[in-house]
Amino acid sequence: MNTMDIFTRILLPATWDTLYMSVISTIIAFIFGLIPAILLILSDKNGLRPNKTLYSILDVVVNILRSFPFIILIIILFPFTKLIVGTSIGTTAAIVPLAIGTAPFVARLIESALKEVDTGIIEAAKSFGASDWQIIFKVMFVEAIPSIINALTLTLIVVIGFSAMAGTVGGGGLGDIAIRYGYQRFRPDIMAYTVVILIIMVQIFQIIGNLLYKMTKK
Numbered sequence: 710m711n712t713m714d715i716f717t718r719i720l721l722p723a724t725w726d727t728l729y730m731s732v733i734s735t736i737i738a739f740i741f742g743l744i745p746a747i748l749l750i751l752s753d754k755n756g757l758r759p760n761k762t763l764y765s766i767l768d769v770v771v772n773i774l775r776s777f778p779f780i781i782l783i784i785i786l787f788p789f790t791k792l793i794v795g796t797s798i799g800t801t802a803a804i805v806p807l808a809i810g811t812a813p814f815v816a817r818l819i820e821s822a823l824k825e826v827d828t829g830i831i832e833a834a835k836s837f838g839a840s841d842w843q844i845i846f847k848v849m850f851v852e853a854i855p856s857i858i859n860a861l862t863l864t865l866i867v868v869i870g871f872s873a874m875a876g877t878v879g880g881g882g883l884g885d886i887a888i889r890y891g892y893q894r895f896r897p898d899i900m901a902y903t904v905v906i907l908i909i910m911v912q913i914f915q916i917i918g919n920l921l922y923k924m925t926k927k
Contacts, residue, residue, distance in 0.1 A: 715899060719886055724906055726800045727882035730872045734807035735865045741808065742815030745771055747845060749820045755828075757841045774813035779871050782810050783878055803880035807871055815864050822856035823849050855926045862918025866911050873907060883907055 749767050752760035783806040787797040790805040826849045834848045850857070876884020883903040891900030 715902065719890060719899070720883075720902055720906065723881070723883045723886040723903075724910070727869065727872050727884075727907075727910070730800050730803050730807060730875070730880070730882055731865060731868045734804050734811060734868050734872070735861065737804065737808035738811035738815045738864065738868070739819075739861065741812040742819060745813070745816040746819035746823070749816070750823050750845065750849070751841065753824075757844060771813045771816050774810075775817060777810070779806070779810050780874055780878070782806050783875055783880070798879035798881075800881035803872065803875040803882070807868055807875060810871065811864060811868055814867065815860070818860035818864065819857060822853040822860055825856055826852045855922050858918060858921045858925060862914060862922075865914050865918075869907060869911060869914075873903075 745767055749764060749771070750756055751758045752764040752767070754761065754764070756764075783803075786806045786809065790802050791797045793805055794802050796802050823845075830848060830852060831844060834844045839848065872880065872882050873884035873887070874880075876882045876886070877888050879885070883906060887900050887903040890896055891898075891903065
């Protein structure tokens with residue numbers, strides 16, 4: 710198999726699989742991470758509705774889930790993944806553990822982004838009679854858009870790395886190619902190609918994220 714065949718028949722489809730897994734997982738993780746992030750902001754000691762008990766519980770849960778080894782999480786979630794998508798292997802199946810494993814990470818990033826909002830702006834919104842939800846979605850989120858874009862960029866890059874790890878246990882994508890074709894068939898050139906593609910992918914998303922950050926920061 711020549712180099713062109715390797716790219717067209719093996720690497721290109723795997724690249725699309727990695728993009729598919731990474732982008733969809735990041736979107737789902739953002740949706741599910743948004744809920745605990747808002748609850749953490751509300752219940753924080755300096756939040757809109759301080760609740761020490763709720764904050765402590767959420768804080769511990771998010772920290773535990775965020776620090777859970779991803780490769781173990783994939784294996785533990787095999788039955789749940791099969792229940793959701795009908796199989797525990799493949800690119801679509803890999804989205805389940807990717808999204809679940811990334812959601813706590815996203816929650817913490819969004820919480821940090823919202824905490825960066827100037828308290829003076831929040832107090833001004835309160836003085837105009839804005840409700841808690843109006844303050845969160847129409848004030849804090851609007852002000853925190855650049856930081857949230859940075860958070861999403863970082864999350865997507867992390868998920869790309871996780872997707873490569875998912876490939877080692879049948880998740881598909883470039884990680885799967887690196888193992889099946891590069892390692893098991895003793896083709897270091899294919900392993901090198903997958904690494905280069907992943908690096909380029911990360912650089913592209915980082916550049917896009919930086920541009921969006923600068924645009925929204927203005």
